[in-house]
Amino acid sequence: MFQDYKSRINAHEGEHFPSNTYRQIVLQPAFEEAKRNFLISMVHTHIAHLFMLEEQKLVSEKEAKQIGKAIAEIDLNTYAQSEYDPQFEDLFFRIEHQLIELAGDIAGNLHIGRSRNDMGIAIYRMTLRKKLLALMDELLHLRSSLIIFAKQHTDTIMIGYTHTQQAQPTTFAHYLKAVIDQLTRDFKRMQAAFDTINQSSMGAAALTTTGFNIDRERMKDLLAFDAIIENAWDAVAGADYIAEAASAIQLAALNLGRTSQDFLQWATQEFNAFSLANPYVQVSSIMPQKRNPVSIEHTRALLSSVVGDAQTVLQMIHNTPFGDIVDTEDDLQPYLWRAMDKLRGIYKLFGSLVVTMEVNKELLLKRAKNSFANVTELADSLVRSERISFRQSHCIVSSCIQTLLAEKKESIENLTWELVNEKSIEVTGKPLKISKQLFYNALKPDFFIKVRSLYGGPAPETMHKSLLQSEQATTSMSQWIKEKHDKINNSENQLYEYLEGWTKE
Structure with a gap:
């Protein structure tokens, strides 16, 4: 009876790698994510590694040209639209197979002195750094929007609350400046995460580096990394670069979530602190008077999902062995990307809904006076x-x-x-x-x-100075992002110049 049962399983799953179910729930989804997120970075890594091998005379000029021409012939659009082929375990092996078809067996030398381990980690890091920079750029847009909006409300008097009870008079600008300062700290945490992420694993190979005379420093520069992960074991095993990013993203979502909760409460008719612009409210199907602040509701809900996705990342790392392990790779990475992409969209939405709202200054002042x-x-x-x-x-x-x-x-x-x-x-x-x-x-x-004109207080003149300082700080923050973007873009352009050089007769 057991043999019959086993035969039915084999008939359904197949008797060769990969099984149907493994393909459907692991390899196929991973391939879809890889072709969307890793394809270009993988090609960049191939170009950089080949150029370094030629410089180190580990491949000849002729061999480099032969392999380089094959890389240039890879049709990225075809891969981007392709379906998973169970003949190849993943995107790496599929591209390697095509390179060998195009250049002959010599293309196998592209793998001298490297492994899928160090290469995969480098590609993960290259993908994350771009997504993080895009998120930080949107954070700065939100922060700038709040600064502009706060300048209009340095004399908008409102009641401040502690323990949900009326506490002291303040201004709307004072509240907004607190949010701006939180965003500044979120930015700094993301900066720190970027510094951890943007380190090169290339040259670590599988675990212990290699006996080939490769140049790790050169690979770092070619791929626009800022540093090298010195220890080869750490390079392929360390997952704290993911955890640090997830923690920064999670905290940023928690911070803005608290603000969105305040705004949702202030949007009630009982508070009536402001009125959202029409593009950010929905009507009721039955109650004609309703103006539902759904944009803030969705902001709060999506921020909670960002927290959840980031927590999933941390949980998947928890108690994994300190070595190269799939738990920290293809199954995990999409949760962090999704969290970052959602947070980026929320920043854009929240900035728009805030600067377009009408603040009920008269009511807030009256409430404060009484x-x-x-x-x-x-x-x-x-x-x-x-x-x-x-x-x-x-x-x-x-x-x-x-x-x-x-x-x-x-x-x-x-x-x-x-x-x-x-x-x-x-x-x-x-x-x-x-x-x-x-x-x-x-x-x-x-x-x-x-009279509360001390540093950090709500007095209008104090707030004007404080907002001006925040505005001035934006310049250096924007410049930091630009420098990182430029370094990556310049590196990619240089790689394509190398590739073009190999294709010339």
Whole structure:
């Protein structure tokens, strides 16, 4: 009976590599990802390695020309549109087979001093660095949009919240600047991840380098890497370059997710802090009055999926052996690409919906004027005018608020000089010295914000300086991205010049 069962499995799966199921769930999806993401980088690696082999006289000039012409004849469009062929395990072997068909057996020497291990890692890193630069570029666009928008709202007074409760008056620009600063830190974390990613594994070969006199430094330069991974074992086994990128992406998504939650709450009719532009809302199929802020909802949901994809990357690395292992390769990489691509799109969407929204300045100001959130400044003012400790001042003001709330008087307009004077006598035994003019001025949100002109505070002049500094920092951040892009582009152009040189008679 078992033999019959085994025969049926063999009849379905086949008796030669790969089995049908293995092909369908592993090799075919990996081939699809490889032809979309690795094809060009693989060709670049072939060109660079061949050029280095010729320089090192490991292949002759004639052999280099013969192999180079074969590389030039590879039709990338054909591969991009091709289906998986089970005759070849993966894209590498399929291209190698064609090179040998075109150039003869001498094309096998293209693999002198290298392995699929070090080559594969290099290609992963070359793919990731481009995707990361594209993401960082979009992050800067969002950051610049928020700076421009914040400049319009340095005098837009609103209530700031702690523990979801009204806390102190601030400005919308002050809140946005906090988001801008978070994005700046996200950028720096991505920069650090890029530095880790953009290191060359070439020359590590399978695990222990090679006995051939190859030039690892030359390969680093030809492929626009910034450094070499020194230890060959580390070069093929290390997966922290993926984990570091995943962690930076995950944290960036968590950061913006918190902001999107705030915006979704502020978009409710109860808060009514702003109104989204029409392209970013949807109507209801049944309720005519609805303007659903779906763009923010999708932003929050997609950010959660970015966090999930990044966590999948970390989880797949967890407890894997420290060696060359498929767990960190073709099955894993697409989760990180997907997270990066989604986050990039979210940055673009969020920047657009923010700069096009209409902020309800009048309502936010009115709410701030009526709120007890202003009383911190009153407590501060009493410290100065009454020459008492802050704890005594806090006790006086807190007692007043408790009295008003007990009487269902929930607006600051009910907080009078007379009531505070009464509580001052109870707490200190002395009447107030502060004048009524200074007293009532201390309860105004614009005064509260004006006196908070310290570095990092919401005072308009302070915010203007802070936003200007952020704007100036954008130049160096953009320049960093440009330099990396230029280095990669120049390298690729140089490789194609080498390739063209081999094809000339």
